[in-house]
Amino acid sequence: MSELSPESPPQSAKPTIFFDGVSSRRRQVTLVFGEALEIAEEGGTPVSWAWADIRRADSPAGILRLACTSAPPLARLEIRDSALAASVIARCMRLDEHRISPRGVAKIVGWSVAAAVSIVCVVLFGVPLAADRLAPLVPKPIERRIGDASEVQVKTIFGRSACEDPAGKTAFVKLVNRLRDAAGLDDDAMTAGVLPTSIPNAFALPGGKVYVLKGLLDKAENPDELAGILAHELGHLKHYDNMRGLIYNGGTSFLIGLLFGDVTGSSAVIFASRSVVEASYSREAETAADTFAIEMMHKLGRSPKPAAELMFRITGKEGGGLTSILASHPLTEDRLARMTKEDRPASGPPLLTDEEWQSLKLICGSGKI
Amino acid sequence: MNDMQWAPTGSEPLPPPLPPTRVEFTGDRSEFRKLVTKGALLELVTFGFYRFWLVTDLRRHLWSHTAIDGDAAEYTGRARELLIGFLFALAILVPIYLAYFLVGIEFERWQGFASTPLFISFYAFGQFAIFRARRYRLTRTVWRGVRFWMDGSGWAYSFRAMAWGLLVFLTLGLALPWREASLERYKMRHTHYGDLTGDFEGDGWTFFKRAWWLWLLTPIALLIFPIAPFVYAAFKAREWRWWLDGIRIGGVSLSSNLPSNAFYGVYWKVIGWWLLLSTVFSAYLGGAALLVVQLGGVPAEQLFEPGHTAKSIPMVVMMVIGYFALALAINIVMRVYLQRDIWAKVLETVEVHNIGAASDVRGSGELASALGEGFADGLDVAGF
Numbered sequence: 001m002s003e004l005s006p007e008s009p010p011q012s013a014k015p016t017i018f019f020d021g022v023s024s025r026r027r028q029v030t031l032v033f034g035e036a037l038e039i040a041e042e043g044g045t046p047v048s049w050a051w052a053d054i055r056r057a058d059s060p061a062g063i064l065r066l067a068c069t070s071a072p073p074l075a076r077l078e079i080r081d082s083a084l085a086a087s088v089i090a091r092c093m094r095l096d097e098h099r100i101s102p103r104g105v106a107k108i109v110g111w112s113v114a115a116a117v118s119i120v121c122v123v124l125f126g127v128p129l130a131a132d133r134l135a136p137l138v139p140k141p142i143e144r145r146i147g148d149a150s151e152v153q154v155k156t157i158f159g160r161s162a163c164e165d166p167a168g169k170t171a172f173v174k175l176v177n178r179l180r181d182a183a184g185l186d187d188d189a190m191t192a193g194v195l196p197t198s199i200p201n202a203f204a205l206p207g208g209k210v211y212v213l214k215g216l217l218d219k220a221e222n223p224d225e226l227a228g229i230l231a232h233e234l235g236h237l238k239h240y241d242n243m244r245g246l247i248y249n250g251g252t253s254f255l256i257g258l259l260f261g262d263v264t265g266s267s268a269v270i271f272a273s274r275s276v277v278e279a280s281y282s283r284e285a286e287t288a289a290d291t292f293a294i295e296m297m298h299k300l301g302r303s304p305k306p307a308a309e310l311m312f313r314i315t316g317k318e319g320g321g322l323t324s325i326l327a328s329h330p331l332t333e334d335r336l337a338r339m340t341k342e343d344r345p346a347s348g349p350p351l352l353t354d355e356e357w358q359s360l361k362l363i364c365g366s367g368k369i
Numbered sequence: 370m371n372d373m374q375w376a377p378t379g380s381e382p383l384p385p386p387l388p389p390t391r392v393e394f395t396g397d398r399s400e401f402r403k404l405v406t407k408g409a410l411l412e413l414v415t416f417g418f419y420r421f422w423l424v425t426d427l428r429r430h431l432w433s434h435t436a437i438d439g440d441a442a443e444y445t446g447r448a449r450e451l452l453i454g455f456l457f458a459l460a461i462l463v464p465i466y467l468a469y470f471l472v473g474i475e476f477e478r479w480q481g482f483a484s485t486p487l488f489i490s491f492y493a494f495g496q497f498a499i500f501r502a503r504r505y506r507l508t509r510t511v512w513r514g515v516r517f518w519m520d521g522s523g524w525a526y527s528f529r530a531m532a533w534g535l536l537v538f539l540t541l542g543l544a545l546p547w548r549e550a551s552l553e554r555y556k557m558r559h560t561h562y563g564d565l566t567g568d569f570e571g572d573g574w575t576f577f578k579r580a581w582w583l584w585l586l587t588p589i590a591l592l593i594f595p596i597a598p599f600v601y602a603a604f605k606a607r608e609w610r611w612w613l614d615g616i617r618i619g620g621v622s623l624s625s626n627l628p629s630n631a632f633y634g635v636y637w638k639v640i641g642w643w644l645l646l647s648t649v650f651s652a653y654l655g656g657a658a659l660l661v662v663q664l665g666g667v668p669a670e671q672l673f674e675p676g677h678t679a680k681s682i683p684m685v686v687m688m689v690i691g692y693f694a695l696a697l698a699i700n701i702v703m704r705v706y707l708q709r710d711i712w713a714k715v716l717e718t719v720e721v722h723n724i725g726a727a728s729d730v731r732g733s734g735e736l737a738s739a740l741g742e743g744f745a746d747g748l749d750v751a752g753f
Binding site: 017023025061074075113145150254 | 466
């Protein structure tokens with residue numbers, strides 16, 4: 001490179017175009033190579049770009065498009081002659097400095113993997129820990145508000161209002177109170193009721209609301225069957241499973257959604273991984289609630305086995321298929337096996353008299369729903 | 370009228386208007402395919418984080434190979450901006466999600482499922498994101514050393530989109546052309562190139578006249594599968610042409626002679642690829658199961674039984690690998706056909722009239738932040 005006398009590069013037929021970054025006027029220019037690149041327009045003020053400041057800009061094939069870090073950001077020089085372009089390229093020492101190199105890509109990959117690993121660790125260990133620690137700390141009024149909201153929903157789905165037959169209600173309250181005392185739950189912490197729907201199920205809502213659906217009551221053959229199920233639901237309340245689940249599900253869906261951003265079919269991946277992760281969490285909670293139910297029934301001197309028999313009567317054998325790793329509850333046959341192992345002859349008084357049991361069965365009236 | 374008075378009459382005839390110029394797209398298809406393939410692989414390896422770089426690379430390719438009046442455009446956005454925009458959007462969306470949750474509880478307490486309409490607020494937010502994302506892309510679009518830019522308010526746009534959306538809903542879709550015309554007018558009137566201001570002259574009635582029978586066909590198309598791609602492709606082609614015909618920037622106007630059957634091939638190719646890839650995927654799953662049974666000695670019917678979880682792990686791993694390969698392939702197909710091919714097909718039909726009006730435009734406008742792109746990403750909405 002001659003440093004002293006400006007050198008005129010071979011000018012060619014193909015025009016060199018300059019846009020000054022201030023106006024969209026197309027300026028045909030000639031280049032002079034000196035200590036800097038001199039861009040001269042006939043009748044215009046010459047512009048000079050320091051070689052070290054020149055950077056390559058995106059362009060179609062056959063055009064070399066240049067920008068300059070010390071010029072207006074949108075000023076562009078377009079060289080269409082390949083020989084001229086080559087001689088300009090040879091003089092620009094930092095032409096491609098701003099581009100992403102293979103090392104840059106490796107850095108992106110590295111950081112992304114690190115981020116992904118940290119998110120996975122948080123999902124597997126951090127969120128469950130946070131859920132376990134935070135759930136008992138959620139103030140009771142907030143929990144009750146959430147519970148009220150879900151109660152309204154539940155009643156919209158399962159019908160009107162709880163069954164109110166006085167004799168049945170007395171029997172139900174007696175059963176629930178015995179279990180509650182055994183479970184050591186505070187007095188104001190729970191309410192319970194029977195909802196008139198034929199679906200056989202029972203559930204606990206946040207804020208200590210336990211509901212038995214009439215379908216389950218119909219299928220139950222003795223108080224112990226129903227008591228075992230209620231004890232299981234009380235286990236959920238005792239362990240704050242609702243709030244834990246809420247925090248846990250919210251946290252994992254947020255984090256997994258963040259992880260799998262825009263990959264095609266990401267929603268399927270999100271759904272699948274969430275289902276597996278959440279199901280295992282929920283299975284743990286269910287198993288813990290079963291353990292609690294077994295303890296309660298033993299404390300009351302009754303066997304936990306009838307409850308499992310009732311479940312088995314409702315669901316039948318469940319195993320088989322890939323569903324077992326997606327199931328939110330342990331398989332009924334496994335629960336039955338577990339509770340059969342814990343079967344002991346009754347040592348305490350029956351939880352309800354025959355008469356009370358009969359009136360409980362009729363709590364929603366005798367008619368069909 | 371005043372112009373006519375000093376125009377020379379008699380000896381010198383008026384010069385004929387310049388012929389319209391074309392838009393050229395010179396992008397190489399295999400280069401784009403390589404870009405997408407590499408990007409999709411990196412996207413998998415990085416759990417999707419590479420998307421910011423991939424999207425930027427694709428835009429840079431498409432923009433820089435699109436030449437108007439002989440000068441190629443340039444996309445000056447960078448992936449880092451998108452990443453930062455996304456992180457900022459997340460920081461804003463998290464409290465919003467929380468607030469949504471808490472307000473939802475109060476609504477539910479009042480009445481079961483009363484919080485469902487709250488979901489609509491996310492739709493409004495999505496419209497806002499679409500507007501702001503467009504602003505980001507536009508301010509990164511440079512032609513002849515001058516950038517495009519936008520003013521206007523994202524929330525005003527969102528409000529219009531919502532009100533029109535309600536009307537479209539109430540009229541079972543019949544009001545759609547007027548909605549699009551109104552929204553495009555808002556967007557284009559707030560679009561600028563240097564000191565030129567845009568406008569949109571398409572009207573809903575023209576669009577309606579071209580596409581109303583597709584509206585009639587839609588219920589049939591939803592029932593009979595092979596009709597649906599035709600109806601959708603025909604609708605899209607008409608929509609593009611109507612949209613291009615309406616665009617004005619300063620004195621420059623666009624027109625397009627995009628034939629209404631232009632997209633049939635593209636959509637059917639995508640469907641063909643989809644079928645092919647699904648077949649290959651099922652065959653792969655079958656083969657994998659067979660292999661596991663042969664090598665592991667686990668009878669097929671026991672493969673998924675409880676108690677055999679450990680033995681089904683190889684199968685699950687192979688399923689996951691296969692699924693990712695499928696996602697990757699579909700990703701590439703969608704981008705090549707639906708992004709690049711449609712881009713090229715549309716552009717080759719565009720004519721630019723009176724480009725001279727843009728020959729000496731003063732640059733102006735500020736760069737917009739990528740926050741809108743971040744919202745659009747976080748809310749999973751896309752728009753143009």
